[in-house]
Every structure is written in structure tokens, then in C-alpha cells.
Amino acid sequence: MSWTISSSLDDFRARAGGFLAAHPAENTVLLTISDRLAASGPHYYGDGVPVFGWWRAEPDGPVAGAFLWTPPFAPRLGLMPESAAAELATELATELAAERAAAPAGSAALTGAAGGAAATLAFGAAWAGATGTTSTVSTKERLYRLGELAAPPRPPSGRSRPAGAGDRELLIRWFAEFAEEVGLRIPNVATVVDDRTAAGQLHLWEDGGRPVAVAGASAVIAGMSRIGPVYTPADARGRGYASGVTAAASAAALARGAGEVLLYTDLANPTSNSIYQQIGYRAVEDCVQLAFGD
Numbered sequence: 001m002s003w004t005i006s007s008s009l010d011d012f013r014a015r016a017g018g019f020l021a022a023h024p025a026e027n028t029v030l031l032t033i034s035d036r037l038a039a040s041g042p043h044y045y046g047d048g049v050p051v052f053g054w055w056r057a058e059p060d061g062p063v064a065g066a067f068l069w070t071p072p073f074a075p076r077l078g079l080m081p082e083s084a085a086a087e088l089a090t091e092l093a094t095e096l097a098a099e100r101a102a103a104p105a106g107s108a109a110l111t112g113a114a115g116g117a118a119a120t121l122a123f124g125a126a127w128a129g130a131t132g133t134t135s136t137v138s139t140k141e142r143l144y145r146l147g148e149l150a151a152p153p154r155p156p157s158g159r160s161r162p163a164g165a166g167d168r169e170l171l172i173r174w175f176a177e178f179a180e181e182v183g184l185r186i187p188n189v190a191t192v193v194d195d196r197t198a199a200g201q202l203h204l205w206e207d208g209g210r211p212v213a214v215a216g217a218s219a220v221i222a223g224m225s226r227i228g229p230v231y232t233p234a235d236a237r238g239r240g241y242a243s244g245v246t247a248a249a250s251a252a253a254l255a256r257g258a259g260e261v262l263l264y265t266d267l268a269n270p271t272s273n274s275i276y277q278q279i280g281y282r283a284v285e286d287c288v289q290l291a292f293g294d
Helices: 009-022 028-040 082-102 117-131 165-182 189-198 241-255 270-278
Strands: 002-006 051-056 063-069 112-116 134-146 159-162 202-207 210-217 224-231 260-266 281-293
Touching: 002 009, 002 082, 009 028, 009 051, 009 063, 028 063, 028 224, 051 082, 063 082, 082 117, 112 117, 117 134, 117 281, 134 270, 159 241, 165 189, 165 202, 165 210, 165 224, 189 202, 202 241, 210 241, 224 241, 241 260, 241 270, 260 270, 260 281, 270 281
Parallel strands: 224 260
Antiparallel strands: 002 051, 051 063, 112 281, 134 260, 134 281, 159 202, 202 210, 210 224
16 A cells, blocks of 8 residues: 655646546545646645645555645545555654654644545544644534535525625625634635636625625536535524525536535534535535644
């Protein structure tokens, strides 16, 4: 069994691209991040140097696992066996220890990991064993795939429309509020809003001529599009706007040719898990985010 770890996005896409595309649901985050890095450069998510990896069970066998890491964010594990995840944690711990010894001030810190629950928990256990630190589940998520899109059972008043340049300040504020609410870091919020608006990926729900909710639908990559973020400001909640705008963004993704439309929910939020199922989403796998400590 063997991992190849590289700082070359081109090598990663050349070696692991077929594997990612063959399993677009489980590898959805890797697909969207690598696509954005290819379009916008290696420092789109931060100043750190991205790290990529692919795993083969046999030296000349097909790729059967992949991950990427864009510091300061935690590594994201794609589809892989638990044994490969544990091997990866041990290998990264060894490499980072060597980097810290050589250049303590310039080495990246690995503060957590995220991905499918089984592989990520195996990674966390191996990391804790290799480093003598703790591994704690900070968030439990569920990945959903759209089956047949259905209208919300209680359709909200209003209508959907694509976001435009005139919505920029509102969207920047909403993205910042969303990130703070869910504990997510979004570097360069204005750039993200501008890029996604220009690409037609952001959809607003309006009621009485006033925007009341937003949902994004990522570019279609390997036949896959992922919904997110979905955000309704606190004073507009409880009226079905999230269901309406998510259904609209999902329909837009389908219209753009997506064969699989995906989204993540926080398992601590029963409302979101319920409303997405009501419009046709079905569970694919549970995922976790881990935090590493002393």
C-alpha cells in the first residue's frame, strides 16, 4: 500500500482525476477545491502551499484513495479505505515533524481533518497515536444526494432569481454571517461572492421584492454540483424560504447538466435535515470534522 504526496495540482489531477470523477459524491469537496485552485491559483484559500495525495493498494494498481490540504484549512479526505487513512495520518505526522525540525517557523500545522466518518475517524486515531495529541469530533454532517426534485410541501411566498452585481454588499454580509454562525472560515469573502455571482452560482429568494434567503450551486464538475451555502437571516426564518431557494438552486444545477446534485447538513440541525429530504434529497454517507489538540 502506498501514498504519493505532492505539491503539484497538475500531477494530482492527472493521477487522481479519474478516481475523483468516478466517485463524485464521496469526492465532491476535492473536485470543487481542485477546480477552484486550477482556475484561481494555489493561494485562493490562503498563503500556505496546498498538498495533494493519492493512494494505491498496489504500486501499479489503480488509484483508490485521495486527499488534499489547503492550509490553514484542515486536510479533506476523499473516498479511501480506513487502512489508507491511518497510513496517511502516520505519514503526514512523520513528514511534518521533519519539517518542524528543519524550519520551525515556516512549517504548517495540522489542526484537524474532515471527510467520510469511517476514514476520518481512522485518520484521527492514527494521528493521535503518532503525535500523542487528542482527536475530537467537532462536527457531524450528512451528505445528501438529490433523487427526484420535489416542490416544498409548504411553498413559501415569493420567487427565486439569480443574484446580480447589485446584490454584492448584501451577499458579502450574508456570507460573513453564515460563516460566523456555522464556525466556518471563508477567506476573501468579497472575492468568493464576486466569483460565484459572475458564474451564476448564487440564487436569491425574494418576497415582496426583498431578498430573504440565498443558496449557492457549485459549477458542474464530473457531472456533480453541490449546493451551499444555504442561508436565511434570523429575522426571516420559519417561513420556508430555505426550502424554496434550495429547490431553485437544485433546479438550476440540473438545468446546467448535473447528474448528481449534493449537499451537506449539520446533523445537529434537525430542521435542515428534514426540509432537504422533503424536496427529494437522500442520505449518501455521514461525515465528521475532527479537531486535534494537545
